[in-house]
Amino acid sequence: MKLMRIAFILIMTAALCGTALNAFGDEGPLDTAQPKGVTPEEIIQRFAAKEKEFKQALDQYAYRQTVKVQTPEDGGEYQQVFDVSFDNQGRRVKNVVFAPQDTLQKIGMTQQDVDDIENRLPFVLTTDEINEYSILYVGQQLEDELHCYVFDVAPKQIEGKKRYFQGRIWVDDHDLQIVKTYGKTVPDIKKKGNENLFPKFTTYRQQVSDGPYWFPSYTRAEDTLHFPNQDVKIREIVKYTDYKKFGSNVKITYDGKDLPKADQGKDAKPQPQK
Secondary structure, eight states, rough: HHOOOOOOOOOOOOHHHHHHHHHHHOOOOBOOOOOSSSSSHHHHHHHHHHHHHHHHHHEEEEEEEEEEEEEEETTTEEEEEEEEOOOOSSSSEEEEEEEOOOOOOSSSOOHHHIIIIIIIIIIITTTTTTGGGEEEEEEEETTTTTTEOOOOOOSSSOTTTOOEEEEEEETTTTTTEEEEEEEEEOOOEEEEEEEEOOOOEEEEEEEEETSSSSEEEEEEEEEEEOSOEEEEEEEEEEEEEEEEEESSSSSOOETTEEEOGSSSOEEEEEOOOO
């Protein structure tokens, strides 16, 4: 029964990602042949290790996140711009710099929405998390000019109130890092009188100018949420900009080796708390 459940989840994930090819048709043809000279399992282990390095590096960067959520049919809109930076003790802080009045009427921004936007839309899959997921090799595909391995990903099981990603990832075959993600956060919360549904989204990454890692740069969601009493079209755009490395004694590694300081980027000055 467990194997059947996992198979069903992966089939649903593949169906979800088939929609992605129609909605975001910027990929080349999908080659379903097995990779040469390496097994899918080896690729998973290697990119998960690189993702762990990337996550540690990202924790040393300040950046700006710009969020816009719209319901196009009635003109409702939620906006927020905030800086993720560090205080004088090196602790990570969030400083909101722009937050006009929320005019959303058909839906409301919940804590889960905010947490997903800040922490899960830029999906990271490290060696610490891969055992929580079923990861299915799909094939190889060009994403713009990048040759990528493609995997479908789904949680093996939902535990407590923990949230997960379900969808498709594109892994660059040179740097072995995730460069694109398509899917959604799960589970949807369906309680009588308190439904919280989440849209499918696409997140792109780009290399920052001062290092070897692919950082989140842009997320877009265009979906219809099916509530019991109405369907709501939703559009989300999230931008990640102004990456600057924070000065600290933490070492950043790549391929298991410490990066020279010249390759780690310029230190950003700590931002005082507002």
